[in-house]
Amino acid sequence: MNPPGLRERKKQRTRTAIQQHALRLYREQGYGSTTTEQIAAAAEVSPSTFFRYFPTKTDTVLYDRLDPLAVDAILAQPADVPPLRAVRNALREVLEALSPEELALEASRWRLVSEVPELRAAASAQIETTLPVFAEVIGRRVGRPADDEAVVAWTGAVVGTIIASLFAAFDRGDRDLIGSVHRGLAHLEAGPASLTSADGGP
Template identity: 55%
Template sequence: MTATPTSLRERKKAKTRAAIREHAMRLFEEQGYASTTVDQIAEAAEVSPSTFFRYFPAKEDVILVDDYDPMMVEAARAQPPEVPPIEAIRRALREVFDRLTPEVWESERRRQRLFAEVPELRARALNQMAEALDLICDVLAERTGLPADDIRVRAAGGAVAGVVLAILPPGRMTGQSPIEPRDFDRLIEGLDLLQKGLPLG
């Protein structure tokens, strides 16, 4: 899911990007991730390979790159300044996920199935958490007035990232049920517990 494009050019770019991703996932499902080439994806989407690379730097990025992080950051920055930092992230996530359509949920389930089936994708996704952590820390730093590399900011950002990984690991665990809206309810609940200091008693 992306923010609604406002201009004709942006709408065309969003449509092309969505078409590339849809055809890529279909080909991955039909013939396997390793057997699918960028040229095949580009041909199916009726774009050139160079156009593919303008939207996705590499084949794996079709699956790895999602649109939620920028949306979450934007929503968190829009929260009133008096809202505590972790609460701002919790509210931002709720706002983003409440806007997801059934079509987006189905696309996300397909993406998660591919993570579960392709170990190298899952490993890369875990590596990407470092980038997501930096985004989280940027938001926390802005809301607290602390440097993004402050140990308190990094620790809090790591705790937020840990909640996400604990509840929604890439590809989930083999044999678990597909991702569902209620999983994001658990994510919000986990962040609420973090905001309260993780009481275990």
């Protein structure tokens, strides 16, 4: 994949800045009490520019710049690596490459999704568009179409595990989001054995 050009990098910086200010305001004064006008003012952009990047306030939370990075990282894994191991390796590469500031941004996003019912519902609906993307990636790795029954079921299990692990981390006050996701995928990789092991570990 070719690196983004100057124009695209500038757009990404603007999008990230708007999202960062939005998440900061949500944290300081609450999601429901924050307006798009306040976010635009904090990011020093016009309201029309705000809506050019984020059609709704909800999108400032749901926008996930890591998805395309994860897709590229999965496809870049060696062909002889099993699918689930390829996903685990790819996610580790993407998440561990984040700066502390970027990781904090992701934590803020997922904390809001876990705490605000409106956002949690929207995130659940968004899965309908996320699953086909990752099913296409997994299908390419195993030589099957994206709508293959096994590919669809397996992709749903992986995506569901990632999301459930993130929500569970927030519910128990666990700040190690990367570790929580990898432990969840390790349990999935171990299969039923992880439910019967003496220590409950994968």
